[in-house]
Amino acid sequence: MTTPPAPPRVPAELAAAVVDPHAYAQRERVDTALARLRADLPLGLAEIEGSDPFWVVTRHADIKEIERQADVFHNGDKSTFYTTRDSNARVQMLTGGEPNLIRSLVSLDGKEHKDLRGVVFPHVTPRAIKPMEEAIRAIARDFVSQMLSAGNEVDFAAEVAFLYPLRVIMTVLGVPAEDEPFMLKLTQELFSNADPELNRARAALSPEELLKSLWETTMELEGYFKAVTEKFRANPTQHINSLIANATINGEYLNHRQMMGYYIIAATAGHDTTSNTVAGAMWALAERPALLGQLRADPALINAFVEESIRWEVPVKHFMRSAVADVEIGGQTIRAGDWLMLNYQSANRDEAVWADPFDFRIDRKDNPQLAFGYGVHVCLGQHLARMEMRILWEELLPHLTAIEMAGPGERTISNFVCGPKHVPIRFKAA
Amino acid sequence: MPPFQRWRCRNCGLVYDEALGLPDEGLAPGTRFADIPEDWYCPDCGSEKSDFELIET
Numbered sequence: 366m367t368t369p370p371a372p373p374r375v376p377a378e379l380a381a382a383v384v385d386p387h388a389y390a391q392r393e394r395v396d397t398a399l400a401r402l403r404a405d406l407p408l409g410l411a412e413i414e415g416s417d418p419f420w421v422v423t424r425h426a427d428i429k430e431i432e433r434q435a436d437v438f439h440n441g442d443k444s445t446f447y448t449t450r451d452s453n454a455r456v457q458m459l460t461g462g463e464p465n466l467i468r469s470l471v472s473l474d475g476k477e478h479k480d481l482r483g484v485v486f487p488h489v490t491p492r493a494i495k496p497m498e499e500a501i502r503a504i505a506r507d508f509v510s511q512m513l514s515a516g517n518e519v520d521f522a523a524e525v526a527f528l529y530p531l532r533v534i535m536t537v538l539g540v541p542a543e544d545e546p547f548m549l550k551l552t553q554e555l556f557s558n559a560d561p562e563l564n565r566a567r568a569a570l571s572p573e574e575l576l577k578s579l580w581e582t583t584m585e586l587e588g589y590f591k592a593v594t595e596k597f598r599a600n601p602t603q604h605i606n607s608l609i610a611n612a613t614i615n616g617e618y619l620n621h622r623q624m625m626g627y628y629i630i631a632a633t634a635g636h637d638t639t640s641n642t643v644a645g646a647m648w649a650l651a652e653r654p655a656l657l658g659q660l661r662a663d664p665a666l667i668n669a670f671v672e673e674s675i676r677w678e679v680p681v682k683h684f685m686r687s688a689v690a691d692v693e694i695g696g697q698t699i700r701a702g703d704w705l706m707l708n709y710q711s712a713n714r715d716e717a718v719w720a721d722p723f724d725f726r727i728d729r730k731d732n733p734q735l736a737f738g739y740g741v742h743v744c745l746g747q748h749l750a751r752m753e754m755r756i757l758w759e760e761l762l763p764h765l766t767a768i769e770m771a772g773p774g775e776r777t778i779s780n781f782v783c784g785p786k787h788v789p790i791r792f793k794a795a
Numbered sequence: 796m797p798p799f800q801r802w803r804c805r806n807c808g809l810v811y812d813e814a815l816g817l818p819d820e821g822l823a824p825g826t827r828f829a830d831i832p833e834d835w836y837c838p839d840c841g842s843e844k845s846d847f848e849l850i851e852t
Contacts, residue, residue, distance in 0.1 A: 433808055490841030492834070733805070743807040743840045 372410040372697065375402065375421050380411035383421055383708060384447050386559040389682055389783060390776040396723070399423055399711040408695040411706070415449045419685065419704040420697070425715035425735060427695040428707045431686060432739040438686040440742060441465065441472040443704050445685055446781050452576050459580060460622075466583055469626035470745065471634075471684065481623060482745060484612040485605055485631070491748045497537070501753050504532050505760040513764055513794050518771050522788040526644035533753045534635040534746075539597070539604025547589070552633040554582040560778040563786065583629070590628040605631055631746075634782065638680040639750045641777075641784025642736075643757060645678030646670070648788045649725045651768045659727065660762050667762070669727040671754045676734035677725055679713045680784050684738070709735055767793040802828050802847040807840035811847060 375383075382388045382398035389395050402409070407424045422428050431438045444453055444464045456466050465472040470482055487493060508529045512519055519525065531549055532542070540548060557563035558575050565578040590606075597610035609627045612619055619627065650656050660666050688703045699705065712735040714722040719729070737744035744750070771791040777783040799813035811817065811831075816824040820838050822831060828847070835844050 429808065486841065490836050491843055492836065493841075737806070739808050741807070741839050747806065748841055 369698065372420075373406055375406060375409040375411040380413050380421070383411065383683075383706065384413065384416075384780055386778045386780045386783075389710075389780050390560075390778045392776060395710065396714060399708060399714065400716075403711060403715060408697045415451065416447070417443075417450060417453075417704055419447070419706050420699065422695075422705055422707050423711040423715075424695060425712040425718045425733075428709070428712045428735055429739050430694055431705065431707060432735075432742065434692070435474070435741045437688060437690050437692055438705065439474045439689055440478075440684070440686060441468075441474050442689070443685065443687040445472040447683065447685060447706060449572055452572055455573070455576050463622075466579060467626045467629055468622040469630035471630065471742065472626075477623075478741070480614045481619070481627065482741075484608055484619075484627070485745060488603075488605065488608065489746055489749055491752075494749050494752060497749075498752065498756065500536065501533055502756050502760065504536065505529060505753075505757045508532075508757070509761045509764060512761075517793065518789065518791045520787055520789050521647045522640075522644040522774075522785050526640045526647065526785075526788070529757060530636040530639035530643065530750075530753060533639075533749075534632070537604065537749070538606045538631060538635070539602055540593075540606065540632065544589075548632055551582050551586055552637050555579065555586075555629075555633055556637055556782040557777050557779050557786075558582075559780070560786070563777060586629050586632075587625045590625055593628065594624065635746055637782055638744075639753060641680035641782070642674050642678045642750070643754060644785040644788050645680075646674035646754070646758075647768070647790060648770070648774050648785055649674065649677060651770045651788070651790050653725060654767070654769070656725075656727070657762065657765060657768055660758070661766075664759060664762070666727050667755055667758045668751075669729065669732070670758065671751055672732045672734065673725060673727050673729065674754070675736045675751075676713045676719075676732055678784050679710045679734070679736045681736065681738075681782050682710050682780055683708050709738075764795050765792050766795050799825075800828060801850040801852075803850050804837045804840060804842050805846045805848055806842040807837060809837050809839045810850070 379398045379402055382395055402421060402423045408420060408422055408427055410418050411421050412418045422431060453464060473481060508525050512525055527549060531545055535545055553563040554565040558579055561567060561569045565582055593606050594610045597607035601607050601611050606628060609624060660670055683706050686705045686707060688699045688701055690701050692699050716722055737747040769791050772789040774785050775787040777786045802811045811828060813827055814824060816822040816826045831844060833844055836842060
């Protein structure tokens with residue numbers, strides 16, 4: 366009898382980099398680590414003290430294959446994002462044994478996922494969102510007008526990129542404009558909890574304090590959405606929050622955790638990802654003077670610009686999966702119960718797919734970026750995200766003749782959903 | 796009869812196999828991709844019919 370070979374181990378310094386929130390804030394650091402892994406060990410096991418071991422999946426093809434096999438690689442059996450054993454134990458204590466604090470679409474599988482996704486899905490297809498185009502364009506015009514009237518310098522991340530997608534998604538959800546600051550604050554607390562500038566405590570926190578603050582944010586969101594349920598059950602509308610409040614599966618309303626998870630994912634991931642991409646796109650524009658001229662001369666290139674900015678910024682850095690059966694992926698044997706990190710930042714820099722992945726180019730013939738994921742868990746809001754980004758650039762770029770960075774840009778300290786938090790630019794208006 | 800073909804959604808990877816159809820979506824086995832109505836969309840991600848590409852065999 367032969368013993369199966371031990372899985373190849375990711376070198377400790379590279380394993381540390383792929384989970385370090387600071388490495389993503391200094392993008393080159395994590396890009397360097399991921400490029401080394403793609404070259405030398407594209408699928409290896411990371412062992413980090415205090416965490417369960419996990420495979421780091423870095424290749425585009427392997428991530429696609431894992432996402433394609435959603436029946437074999439589950440989202441919700443273990444934590445859907447990287448966490449430590451201690452944090453996971455506390456989450457299980459708080460949730461009564463579930464591995465995720467929030468029970469949302471990204472941490473569900475099988476029939477429950479399909480049923481819940483079906484509540485909103487018909488309302489966010491390209492055809493369903495097309496009638497929203499003019500309303501979204503009006504929102505974009507408001508933000509462009511505010512930006513142009515405020516001088517020739519702006520922190521584009523804080524003043525435009527964080528706020529425009531927020532206004533769009535809150536309109537679609539049926540959240541009043543006066544609640545937008547609350548939703549932005551809680552979204553940042555949720556996704557940027559490792560960043561002392563944006564988290565709930567506005568301070569560097571221990572893992573235990575981080576989890577406590579996440580729980581407090583979640584409870585505050587649940588309190589808010591309890592009233593939303595009451596409001597939309599009394600007076601149903603076509604807003605997404607009303608669909609969630611009134612949805613039934615087998616004749617029953619969604620249960621508390623399903624409903625709260627749905628509200629929270631729609632209200633947070635529904636704008637933060639787009640905000641990060643828009644901010645990253647402006648940063649790329651400001652550093653490439655010729656790009657603005659190209660886009661102004663041929664606005665039909667804006668779709669390619671949007672797609673490249675999604676590839677470039679890749680706002681969701683990773684999700685975790687867990688295998689339910691032994692399966693071979695990328696030449697390695699993954700065992701039932703194994704935990705895997707799908708690193709989307711790495712997938713979107715894969716040299717096997719893009720000859721020049723570290724160049725920002727809008728002339729790519731094919732751009733199969735994986736920032737929205739793949740398979741049955743592909744981003745529910747991807748078509749809305751693309752449309753609102755296209756509209757913003759269509760409205761803004763004709764008004765600008767030059768853009769440059771007015772100071773150093775800065776990225777959020779996070780290894781999960783993140784992007785630029787400051788993009789100071791100087792511009793010349795047309 | 797020409798052989799059945801397979802088509803893949805560019806955005807989510809769903810494969811439409813003409814031999815199998817998609818009975819849950821009202822497309823019987825043997826339905827040619829060309830015979831699917833133009834306003835049909837991907838049942839997993841909502842992408843339009845034009846976003847499907849032929850899988851070369």
